[in-house]
Amino acid sequence: MEFVSPEGLRLDGRRPLEMRQLRAEIGTVAKANGSAVLEMGNTKVIAAVYGPREVQNRSQIINDQALVRCEYSMANFSTGDRMRKPKGDRRSTEISLVIRQTMEACILTHLMPRSQIDIFVQVLQADGGTRSACINAATLALADAGIPMRDIVTSCSAGYLNSTPLLDLNYIEDSAGGPDVTVGILPKLDKVTLLQMDAKLPVDIFENVMGLAIEGCKAVVNYIREDHQFKH
Amino acid sequence: MENKQSSSPASFIDSTIVPGDVVLDLSSMTNQTIKLGGGLRQDCDVISAMKAGTLRFSKPNKYWIESSQKRYVPCVEDTVLGIVVDSKADNFLIDIKGPTLAFLPVLAFEGGTRRNIPKFELGTLLYLRVVKANFGMNPELSCTDASGKAAEFGPLKDGYMFETSTGLSRKLLSSPTCPVLEALGKKLSFEIAVGLNGRVWVNAASPDTVVVVANAIMNSESLSTAQQIIMVEHLLKNIQ
Numbered sequence: 001m002e003f004v005s006p007e008g009l010r011l012d013g014r015r016p017l018e019m020r021q022l023r024a025e026i027g028t029v030a031k032a033n034g035s036a037v038l039e040m041g042n043t044k045v046i047a048a049v050y051g052p053r054e055v056q057n058r059s060q061i062i063n064d065q066a067l068v069r070c071e072y073s074m075a076n077f078s079t080g081d082r083m084r085k086p087k088g089d090r091r092s093t094e095i096s097l098v099i100r101q102t103m104e105a106c107i108l109t110h111l112m113p114r115s116q117i118d119i120f121v122q123v124l125q126a127d128g129g130t131r132s133a134c135i136n137a138a139t140l141a142l143a144d145a146g147i148p149m150r151d152i153v154t155s156c157s158a159g160y161l162n163s164t165p166l167l168d169l170n171y172i173e174d175s176a177g178g179p180d181v182t183v184g185i186l187p188k189l190d191k192v193t194l195l196q197m198d199a200k201l202p203v204d205i206f207e208n209v210m211g212l213a214i215e216g217c218k219a220v221v222n223y224i225r226e227d228h229q230f231k232h
Numbered sequence: 233m234e235n236k237q238s239s240s241p242a243s244f245i246d247s248t249i250v251p252g253d254v255v256l257d258l259s260s261m262t263n264q265t266i267k268l269g270g271g272l273r274q275d276c277d278v279i280s281a282m283k284a285g286t287l288r289f290s291k292p293n294k295y296w297i298e299s300s301q302k303r304y305v306p307c308v309e310d311t312v313l314g315i316v317v318d319s320k321a322d323n324f325l326i327d328i329k330g331p332t333l334a335f336l337p338v339l340a341f342e343g344g345t346r347r348n349i350p351k352f353e354l355g356t357l358l359y360l361r362v363v364k365a366n367f368g369m370n371p372e373l374s375c376t377d378a379s380g381k382a383a384e385f386g387p388l389k390d391g392y393m394f395e396t397s398t399g400l401s402r403k404l405l406s407s408p409t410c411p412v413l414e415a416l417g418k419k420l421s422f423e424i425a426v427g428l429n430g431r432v433w434v435n436a437a438s439p440d441t442v443v444v445v446a447n448a449i450m451n452s453e454s455l456s457t458a459q460q461i462i463m464v465e466h467l468l469k470n471i472q
Contacts, residue, residue, distance in 0.1 A: 033302045052303065052331035064368070066331070106251075108273070108282060113368045115331035143251060146301030148271070148282035151252030188252035188280070225250055 003161040003173055011172055012041075019156070019168040019216055020129075022223045024137070026144040034145025038137035041170060042127035047137035049145040051117035060116075065109035067116045070100035072134060074123040095131055102155075102184050102194045103138055108148040117147060128170040129157050131182050135194070136220055152224060153193060155184040156216030158209045160201060165209045167216050181206070183213040187221040245289045249281045249297060256295065269296025270305075300399025304329045304429035306365040313393065313427030314373065316356045324352060326360070329395075329429045332370050336360065340374040342382040357388045357433060359425050388425060391435030392442050398430045400453050412452040415464040416445055419472075440471050 004010055014020070020041025029035035032048035039045075055061045072095045073087035086092070103119060119141070121134040132155035139152045159169045161178045174180055179201045184194030192214075201209065244255050255272065256279035258264055268274065271283040272295060281287070285299025304312070306328065314326035314334060323335040336358070338349045352358070364372040377383040396404075404410050404426045409417075416422070422436035422445050434445045444467050451467075452460045 054332055112331050143284040146283050146285075146299050146303065148273075149251040150282075151280075152250055186252065188254065 001176070003176060004164045004166070010166065012170060016164045016166050017212065017215075019219055020170070022220065024140055024224070026140050032141070032145075034141045034143070034147070036137045036140035036144060038133055038140065040129055040133045040136070040168065042125055043123070043129050043133045043170075044125040045121055045123050045130065045133045045137045047119065047121045047134065047141040049117065049119050049138070049141040049147065051145070052112040052115035052147065053118075055114065055116040061114050064113050066107070066112040066114075068100055068104045068107060068109065068119070069116065070096050070103065070119040070121070070138075072096040072099055072121050072123075074126060074130070078123045078126045095134070098131065098194065098196070099134055099138060102135055102153055103142065105193045106139075106150045106153050106186060107142065108150060111148050117142075126171065128172075128174040129168060131196075132156050132184075135184055136224075140224065151186040151188045152221065153184050153186060154217045154220040154224070155182060155194060156213050156220060157182045158213035158216060160205060160209050165205075165212050167212050179206075179209070181209050181213050183210060183217060185214060185217045187218060244287050246286060248285070249287050250284050251281055253281045254278050255281055255287055263293065266293040266295060269294060271297025271299060298399070300397040302329075302395070302397055302430060303331075304398055306330045306334065306362050306371040307428075308362055308365050310362045310365075310428045311426075312360055312362060312373075312429040313388075313425060313431035313433060314358050314360050314429075316352045316354055316358065318354070319352065326358065326373060328360075328362075328371070328373075328427075329431070330371065334362075334371040334373050336373045336375070340376060341386070342376050342380060352387065357393055359385050359388055359427070359433075361385060384425075388433050388435075391423070391433050392446060393431055393433045394446050394450065396430050396432055396450065397453065398428065400449070401426055401428050401430055401432065403452075404432065404449065410452075411457045411460045412448055412464060415461050416448055416468075419468050420445065444468065444471055 022040055024038040026036045028037045029048045032050055034049040037046045052066055060067055072092050076083045076086055119138050121138055123130050135155040157169055157180055159166050159178050159180050161176055179197055179199040181197045185192050259277045272279055273282050281297055283297050283299045285297040288298050289295050312328045314328045316324055317327045318325040323337050326334045326336050328334050360373040362371055363374045375385040420441050422441055425433040434442050436442045448464050448467050451463055
């Protein structure tokens with residue numbers, strides 16, 4: 001199947017190096033300490049952060065840092081066919097772990113010992129790149145909650161189809177069976193905190209695709225800085 | 233993509249900051265003694281932001297990030313509104329919207345002895361002062377002021393409590409008096425207790441007054457002085 005037409009247009013009319021439209025809003029869940037809704041094209045996720053608060057399970061208290069917990073779930077109606085088991089399946093558990101490790105790397109946990117920070121992300125509409133959208137939403141929710149962080153974390157995915165590196169894959173391009181590289185970076189510190197890939201890529205092409213994903217992450221950073229009012 | 237990293241520190245003051253932003257570069261400053269307030273941290277020669285908010289500066293050398301959250305970070309000598317969660321032999325456990333529960337010693341009352349320990353039901357609202365807020369330990373509270381007198385601390389009876397952000401609590405306690413409170417005070421009589429931890433308690437003779445005051449305060453979060461006065465006039469017109 002042709003994912004990039006001879007004129008250089010993808011299935012949804014984008015150019016290979018073009019990201020989908022980003023939209024975000026913070027403070028959407030009134031009860032949570034911090035929350036954000038983020039859309040990357042048709043993928044829509046909502047993140048809510050509770051904490052730092054008292055640890056609920058005494059056996060899990062860490063004496064010199066905060067406990068970060070994360071739960072990723074997809075709404076039953078988020079994909080084309082109604083899902084029977086939205087959380088607890090292997091993919092959700094894996095993504096919860098990935099998001100937790102990524103956010104834990106940037107939260108200054110040693111400033112809040114013996115407390116707990118809960119991050120809940122739910123996918124409302126899934127069209128590829130849910131992992132990246134969840135990390136971006138979680139970053140905004142953590143900043144909205146005023147939790148001290150080293151830097152913001154942004155994430156974006158890139159792939160390689162029809163011999164062309166493509167930025168920000170949607171669901172159809174993702175299901176094509178080609179490689180899907182997801183990168184998470186700390187922009188100011190210029191460090192990579194998340195790097196995942198499925199399928200195979202030769203090393204030189206991988207460098208290209210990873211560089212492209214990092215450019216996508218930087219575009220998310222610009223959006224967050226320019227279009228967001230964290231002032232009160 | 234523009235690169236703002238090379239700007240001088242003066243340009244960041246009073247502008248919106250996001251975690252990770254470098255606000256000061258000590259190696260390029262002449263006067264190297266600066267005082268860092270909340271929300272900033274030092275990483276070798278560079279001062280970067282930990283929280284999102286507005287960078288503020290006060291002469292000669294104080295920098296801090298002004299931000300408003302729903303959760304509270306306990307600080308010594310803050311006055312807060314706490315809710316009793318449990319009572320132990322030596323302390324009451326109080327929820328002050330912080331990272332951990334706070335302890336209120338049973339003797340921390342005016343004229344408190346082992347014989348007249350107060351009995352608080354779970355859920356009682358108390359006006360308290362933070363005595364100790366050490367890192368890694370549960371904060372300690374007291375129902376007396378520094379000299380041991382009761383001074384308005386203690387349980388708050390009747391009235392209505394609602395939650396706000398920490399930024400709004402600070403604005404309500406600022407001097408000169410916050411415009412919302414001044415405008416309300418000209419027409420209504422009510423009693424108010426503001427906790428720096430984002431809780432406000434209001435009491436008045438009639439329930440309508442309580443509702444109007446609570447709504448006015450909750451609406452005033454992001455309004456300027458003139459807008460606050462207009463908003464209060466609008467609300468008062470509806471009850472008179």
